[in-house]
Amino acid sequence: MGERASSALPPAALHVLLAIGPGERHGYAIMSEVERITDGSVRMGPGTLYGTIKRLLADGLIEACAAPPGNPRDDPRRRYYRLTTLGQTVAATEVKRIETLLRRSGARAWTTQGPTP
């Protein structure tokens, strides 16, 4: 897993990790949060979402957990997911890697057409 922690995550995996965040979320909430944090530019379908969840579970980055208390009308078919300690480390490492990348390339101003001198 150390190798995973030091390598770049696939975009979908990073989106899901960031969408789950510090709490617990079910599939619909993860999908909605991904759409929100990307300003609607990333819309995951159910297949992509659960394929990503499957791989994150296999890598030990997230885990299924009980529904948080306080919502008795919640659909019992929903399954909630949360980050494991490793998942939190990997997400934080990845965010730091991207921040470093942006800071080091920060001397140039980027536009949608590419870097400007």
Place this chain on the structure above:
Amino acid sequence: MNRHARAYRLLLCLYPRSFRERFGDEMVTLFAELVGDARRPGTRFGVTRLWTHTMIDLVTSARRERWEDIMRPHHTLGRIVIVAIPVVAIVGLLAAGWATALALIAAGVALAVLQRARLRSTLVGLRGDRWWLTALLGVALFTAGLGSLWLPISSASAWTIGSLLGVAGLGALGLALVSALAAIVRPPATSGAD
């Protein structure tokens, strides 16, 4: 469950069984919620757009899941079959004509069916409690090999098919012998565990 969710559940057959069993209910629940969102007042062509997006997602993700399922470590035979079928077909076509090539493809498909039916554990798992199944398969393959010599095809093709089946049969019989020995050495409760 609305009709859109029912239709989506049917389409989940495109995913591998293990994936469906694990996430199918959640995916259908999620899709039903998305249909609810798409039907909100003021959403133009919401359901149509949802279906378009979902179909694209379905095709790309199902292909990926199918491929990952085949390439799982314990699907060794599946991988071998996938690589072997085109190779043996081409070799057979070049070496002994189309009849042999077709027979080899048929053998490959039969192996794939065996793999699908979870009989691979009998072939490669050295499951001591199933050695007799492996022995039966060996006898069947060897007999089929002998029988193929009388097929109404060219003698070269018949010899190729007969040899392949005969070797496979002898291999299965050898494996059955090892499995039977393993059953004697190990108790069935531990040798049968997957």
